[in-house]
Amino acid sequence: xxxxxxxxxxxxxxxxxxxxxxxxxxxxxxxxxxxxxxxxxxxxxxxxxxxxxxxxxxxxxxxxxxxxxxxxxxxxxxxxxxxxxxxxxxxxxxxxxxxxxxxxxxxxxxxxxxxxxxxxxxxxxxxxxxxxxxxxxxxxxxxxxxxxxxxxxxxxxxxxxxxxxxxxxxxxxxxxxxxxxxxxxxxxxxxxxxxxxxxxxxxxxxxxxxxxxxxxxxxxxxxxxxxxxxxxxxxxxxxxxxxxxxxxxxxxxxxxxxxxxxxxxxxxxxxxxxxxxxxxxxxxxxxxxxxxxxxxxxxxxxxxxxxxxxxxxxxxxxxxxxxxxxxxxxxxxxxxx
Amino acid sequence: xxxxxxxxxxxxxxxxxxxxxxxxxxxxxxxxxxxxxxxxxxxxxxxxxxxxxxxxxxxxxxxxxxxxxxxxxxxxxxxxxxxxxxxxxxxxxxxxxxxxxxxxxxxxxxxxxxxxxxxxxxxxxxxxxxxxxxxxxxxxxxxxxxxxxxxxxxxxxxxxxxxxxxxxxxxxxxxxxxxxxxxxxxxxxxxxxxxxxxxxxxxxxxxxxxxxxxxxxxxxxxxxxxxxxxxxxxxxxxxxxxxxxxxxxxxxxxxxxxxxxxxxxxxxxxxxxxxxxxxxxxxxxxxxxxxxxxxxxxxxxxxxxxxxxxxxxxxxxxxxxxxxxxxxxxxxxxxxxxxxxxxxxxxxxxxxxxxxxxxxxxxxxxxxxxxxxxxxxxxxxxxxxxxxxxxxxxxxxxxxxxxxxxxxxxxxxxxxxxxxxxxxxxxxxxxxxxxxxxxxxxxxxxxxxxxxxxxxxxxxxxxxxxxxxxxxxxxxxxxxxxxxxxxxxxxxxxxxxxxxxxxxxxxxxxxxxxxxxxxxxxxxxxxxxxxxxxxxxxxxxxxxxxx
Numbered sequence: 001x002x003x004x005x006x007x008x009x010x011x012x013x014x015x016x017x018x019x020x021x022x023x024x025x026x027x028x029x030x031x032x033x034x035x036x037x038x039x040x041x042x043x044x045x046x047x048x049x050x051x052x053x054x055x056x057x058x059x060x061x062x063x064x065x066x067x068x069x070x071x072x073x074x075x076x077x078x079x080x081x082x083x084x085x086x087x088x089x090x091x092x093x094x095x096x097x098x099x100x101x102x103x104x105x106x107x108x109x110x111x112x113x114x115x116x117x118x119x120x121x122x123x124x125x126x127x128x129x130x131x132x133x134x135x136x137x138x139x140x141x142x143x144x145x146x147x148x149x150x151x152x153x154x155x156x157x158x159x160x161x162x163x164x165x166x167x168x169x170x171x172x173x174x175x176x177x178x179x180x181x182x183x184x185x186x187x188x189x190x191x192x193x194x195x196x197x198x199x200x201x202x203x204x205x206x207x208x209x210x211x212x213x214x215x216x217x218x219x220x221x222x223x224x225x226x227x228x229x230x231x232x233x234x235x236x237x238x239x240x241x242x243x244x245x246x247x248x249x250x251x252x253x254x255x256x257x258x259x260x261x262x263x264x265x266x267x268x269x270x271x272x273x274x275x276x277x278x279x280x281x282x283x284x285x286x287x288x289x290x291x292x293x294x295x296x297x298x299x300x301x302x303x304x305x306x307x308x309x310x311x312x313x314x315x316x317x318x319x320x321x322x323x324x325x326x327x328x329x330x331x332x333x334x335x336x337x
Numbered sequence: 338x339x340x341x342x343x344x345x346x347x348x349x350x351x352x353x354x355x356x357x358x359x360x361x362x363x364x365x366x367x368x369x370x371x372x373x374x375x376x377x378x379x380x381x382x383x384x385x386x387x388x389x390x391x392x393x394x395x396x397x398x399x400x401x402x403x404x405x406x407x408x409x410x411x412x413x414x415x416x417x418x419x420x421x422x423x424x425x426x427x428x429x430x431x432x433x434x435x436x437x438x439x440x441x442x443x444x445x446x447x448x449x450x451x452x453x454x455x456x457x458x459x460x461x462x463x464x465x466x467x468x469x470x471x472x473x474x475x476x477x478x479x480x481x482x483x484x485x486x487x488x489x490x491x492x493x494x495x496x497x498x499x500x501x502x503x504x505x506x507x508x509x510x511x512x513x514x515x516x517x518x519x520x521x522x523x524x525x526x527x528x529x530x531x532x533x534x535x536x537x538x539x540x541x542x543x544x545x546x547x548x549x550x551x552x553x554x555x556x557x558x559x560x561x562x563x564x565x566x567x568x569x570x571x572x573x574x575x576x577x578x579x580x581x582x583x584x585x586x587x588x589x590x591x592x593x594x595x596x597x598x599x600x601x602x603x604x605x606x607x608x609x610x611x612x613x614x615x616x617x618x619x620x621x622x623x624x625x626x627x628x629x630x631x632x633x634x635x636x637x638x639x640x641x642x643x644x645x646x647x648x649x650x651x652x653x654x655x656x657x658x659x660x661x662x663x664x665x666x667x668x669x670x671x672x673x674x675x676x677x678x679x680x681x682x683x684x685x686x687x688x689x690x691x692x693x694x695x696x697x698x699x700x701x702x703x704x705x706x707x708x709x710x711x712x713x714x715x716x717x718x719x720x721x722x723x724x725x726x727x728x729x730x731x732x733x734x735x736x737x738x739x740x741x742x743x744x745x746x747x748x749x750x751x752x753x754x755x756x757x758x759x760x761x762x763x764x765x766x767x768x769x770x771x772x773x774x775x776x777x778x779x780x781x782x783x784x785x786x787x788x789x790x791x792x793x794x795x796x797x798x799x800x801x802x803x804x805x806x807x808x809x810x811x812x813x814x815x816x817x818x819x820x821x822x823x824x825x826x827x828x829x830x831x832x833x834x835x836x837x838x839x840x841x842x843x844x845x846x847x848x849x850x851x852x853x854x855x856x857x858x859x860x861x862x863x864x865x866x867x868x869x870x871x872x873x874x875x876x877x878x879x880x881x882x883x884x
Contacts, residue, residue, distance in 0.1 A: 041873060048873070050818040095820030095843055102816075133816065139869055143812035143852070150739055151851070153392055173852070175752065181394045182752055182795050184851060186811075 015317050022314030029307040036300055037262035042289040045134050046259040049102065049229045056232035057134075057258040058242045061225055061290065063283040066253065068223040068246075070128060070211065073105055076245050080230065083241060089231045101230035104129035104147075107211060108287065109218035114177045115165060122161060123206040125287070126214025134227050135289060137208075142172040142187030145210070152210040156187040160205040176207075178217040183209065200291035225287050232259075254284055261293065267304050270297060367834055374881040377839070377870040379826055380813070382862055384806045387848040387855045389742055390799035392752060393733030397784060397792045400728040403698050404718035405430065409438030409685075412712050414692075418720065420705055421789070424696040430720055431694050431707070439712075441685040448678040455671045458664065467665055476669045482662050489654040496647035503640040510636060514629045521622045529611045531604030538597035545590035552583035700724040703790045729784040731762070731794050734770045740778035742800045743767065749782055749798035760786035762796050805847060805855035812868045814846065814854050821846055823856070824867040824876060839867055841876030 038044065046057040062068050084090075084100055091098045104127065111124040132144035137156070145154035155176055162171045162185075175182035191202055214220045226246070232238040239257045247253055260266060270277060286294070362369070414432040418424055459468055470476060559576040562568040568576075704721035713719055723729075735743075749762035762782045770777035782796055813823050824839040844858030867874070874880060 048817065055818070091818070093819040095845075097845060098818060098820035099816075100818070130816075136873070139812065143810060143868075149849075150389060150742065151392060154851075180793060182392075184392075186851060 012321075015321055019314040019317055022310055022317075026307050026311040026314075029303055029310065033300055033303045033307065036296055036303070040289075040293055040296060042135055043258045043261055043293055045102075045227075046229050046232075049133075054231055054233060055229050055259070056238040057227065057229045058238055059225070059227045059256055059258055059290065060242065060246050061254040061284045061286060062223065063252050064222065066222065066248070068105075068226070069221075070105070070223070073103070073128075073223065073226065077103060079245065080241075084231065087233075089233065101228060102130045102133055103226065103228040104131040104134045105211065105223045105226045106131060106287065107214060107220045107222065107224045108285070109214045109220045111178050111207070111209065111214065111218050113161075113165060114180060120164075123204045124214055124218055125206060125208050126211040126218065126220055127208055128211040128223075131208075134229075137189040138192070140169055140188045140190055142185070145186050147210070151184075152212045153181075153183045154186045154210065155183045155213070156189055156208040157185055158189055158191050158205050158207065160191075161207055162188050164205070178209075178213065181217065183213060196292055196295050197288060200295065201286075201288040224285070225290075227258075252282055252284075254282055258293075261297070262300060264304065267297065267300050271301050271305060274301075370879075371881050374879050375870045375872040375874050376883055377826070377867045377874065377880045378883065379865040379867055380810055382860055382864050382866055383808050384804070384862065385808050385853070386802040386804055387808065387850050387853060388799045388802040389848060389850050390797045391735055391739045391743055391780075392795060392797045393735055393780070394793060394795040395731040395733045395782075397729045397731055397788050397790050397794055399703055399721070399723050399790045400730050400783070401724065402703065402790075403700065403722045403724055405694065405697065405720040405722060406715065406718045407433070407694060407713040408715050409440050410712050410715065411438050413707055413709050413719075415709050416705065416707070418696070418702050418705070420702055422702045423700070424702060424722065425699045426696055428696045429693050430696055430702075433692050433694065433713075438685070440715075441682070444678065444682045444685050448675065448682055451671065451675045451678055455668070455675060458668050458671060461664075463664060463668060468668070471665070471668055471672060476672075477665065482666070486654075486657055486662065489650070489657050493647065493650040493654045496643060496650045499643045500640065500647050503636060503643055507633060507636045507640060510629055510633050514626055514633065517622050517626045517629070521619055521626070524615050524619045524622065527611075527615055529608035529615075531601055531608055534597065534601035534604040538594065538601045541590065541594040541597040545587065545594050548583065548586040548590040552580070552587045555580040555583035694719065696720075696722060698722060698724045723790065729788050729790060730765065731782045731784055731796060733780050733782070733796065734772070734777045735780055736776065737778055740767055740780065743780055743798050747798050749796040752795035752797050760784060760788055760794075762794075762798075764798060799850075803848065803855075807857060807860055807862055808853050808855050809866050810868050811849065811852060811854050813866045814844075814856075819843065821856075822876075823858075823860075824874065825860070825864040826867060826880065826882070837880050837882060839874050839876055839878050839880050 041048075043057070046055040047053070049055055080101065089100065091100050106125055106127045109124050109126060110121050112119055112121050128147040130146050130148075132146065136144075139156075140159060142156070144156065157165075157171070157176070159169055162169045165171075165176065166174060169188050171185050171188060174185050176185060177183070189208075191197065191206070197203075209218075211220075211223070228238075228242065230238045230241075236257075239255070243255055247255055412434040414434045416431045418428070418430045424430070467477075555576070559573070559580045562573050562576045700722040702720060703723045705719070706717055706721075707713060707719045743764055745764050745766060747764045749764065751760055751762065762784050764780060765783040766781045768779055768781070770779045780798070782798075784794070788794070809823060815822055815824065820843055822841050822843045825842055827838050827840045829836050829838055842859045842864075844856040844860070847855040847857055849855065867880070870880070
């Protein structure tokens, strides 16, 4: 007897459609999930730095009065070099200038931009180290600067600031005055347009300056954020070392491993902690990139929850159908005898 | 039949739709592909120069300013020169009110006070000959004063020595008198008696009496026995023996009495003799006491006399040391002070400013520190002049690494010098920054040209430019754990046309400045290097160039 689709029962057809749609929806949701997980460049630094995956990205967020200064960071980084040597971790690159780790630190503040006509206050982020390797903001013009540059009087302005001060975005090479001290514009960047960035703290025009400049002219005295990508030969090697060196016993400092941030197991654990997730027990002001990442975590928690719910239906249906088919088969075999 | 026709139509339609879609996709595949690829901006690798500049901002300070000071406190009548004025040597800067300065007034007052004090000392009772000597310029010297003091002291000390000697002598004599009196007392306390002998004599006499009584008894007993016819011969013998013994005892006692009597008599005679000797000794001692008492009186008189002499000499010495010599020296000093003060007044009169202050050097007025009606302060300059040709300096603090790129003599450019001033700046010196000597250095620039002190300048100074054959924009340099690299655009042929691929080239950074970086690596010098992209790109990824 030839098989005909018309002979298949209505119920079976409906179950089949539900299973197919269910798995399709699950695949789409997981596709979106993976896309979201890779969407934030800030959180993919370890992968960009070392494609073999032997690195971890760790972020540290400090409350006020923890005494973290560039000197403290320099001392820590020196101890890190010694630790890597003791752990027999060397660079195997043919390039003699290849580095094992990169790090960046930053603080938020405000600066007063003075021009001949006026002066106004602008949001500023004082950066040090390889900040723009961690946060490659979208440049319209120019290039990034780093803490290794000889001069630290550079700044990168956003489109709005460039228009406000100069009336143009072609301003690379021009000077901005902070407390009547000129600083050279080396780049113009575009602030992300997504609303989540505005809600995360990037709603105002913001410029990037060196940490040194923000300290001298913005009144900042301490580092608020520190990020590092370093070798991670085994799980939690980097995280445990950073916790030991920069963490505190009182638990005021927030440390997290970005490279495993969007792993499904971790997101599932966040689902289990939804009651405490919104509680604030630390006096830390997160930078905009961390707030965006946390927003993404929330979205991915929702996606994962829906995906689990959706995929449960076809799996259960398949299970039921399989059991029924097995019973039917046993029954026919019994009749044949 | 109808059913088969329907099936064939369905298949035909499906095939037509499928082929149409495939055709459209094929025709527009390139466009679709291009739209999905990241768009990159590129620049060609060039050659050129890299000059690493050090920038900094500092405040212009006057290189070698000249301070114009008024050395007296005088009231300002009017100011002629203002800040920024160019003045020539001897140009009038300000006018002073024509009156004595405060310093001259004070000096004259002090001179008058000194004169009054001197007059008071002269009339206070000093020796007029001394005053005349002092005023005549023959004031006693220190050596003379010392000589007088030494002489007075010697006399005083000699008098004191004499007094001490007499006191010692008096004390010795009084001690001797006391010793004599003690000896007299001891002699007087002596007693001479024959008590022992008298007592012995009395005992002997008593014994004799007893012996006589015993003898008498023995005699009576013997007589009784002899008279008794019944007495036995033995009793008679015994009585006779007793009588003999008693007689013997009486004889012995009598001899003892005689002996004791003799002894007693001798003792009495001896005592009398000794008594007379002691009396003579006592008398002698008393004579000595009387003689020494006379001596004590004489010594006392002598002592009193010398005591007065000493007190007199002591008074003379104290008076000399505490009163007369100091008074004389004060007089001399006062006269010297008066002479000095007169010189001071004369000097002030000579130095006394006229009614105008003129510029001692030609230059530009950079500071005026006084206003009309104020009194000048000798410690504060009234004008600060920047002499012509002396120049200004600007100090900039830089890190030690930045300082290694600068050498003394390097010319500096002005940043934002849009006002077109003709200024020149040269590195004059490099030294540790006193505010942070462990980390920073101070670069001092010499500034010439149209500039004023207090102006803020931003200067840029750099290493000598160097030629490099491969230079890329800073935005083209990327880095990962294998070091720094650039992404160049390579063209590859494909069935759908030419495709562009981002290819990684590892490089080494040789030098960099604000915008460019000189590299060396696997590049030939004509490659197209990727500077920016619409999305992150990796080596080997297909890219598209802007239209």
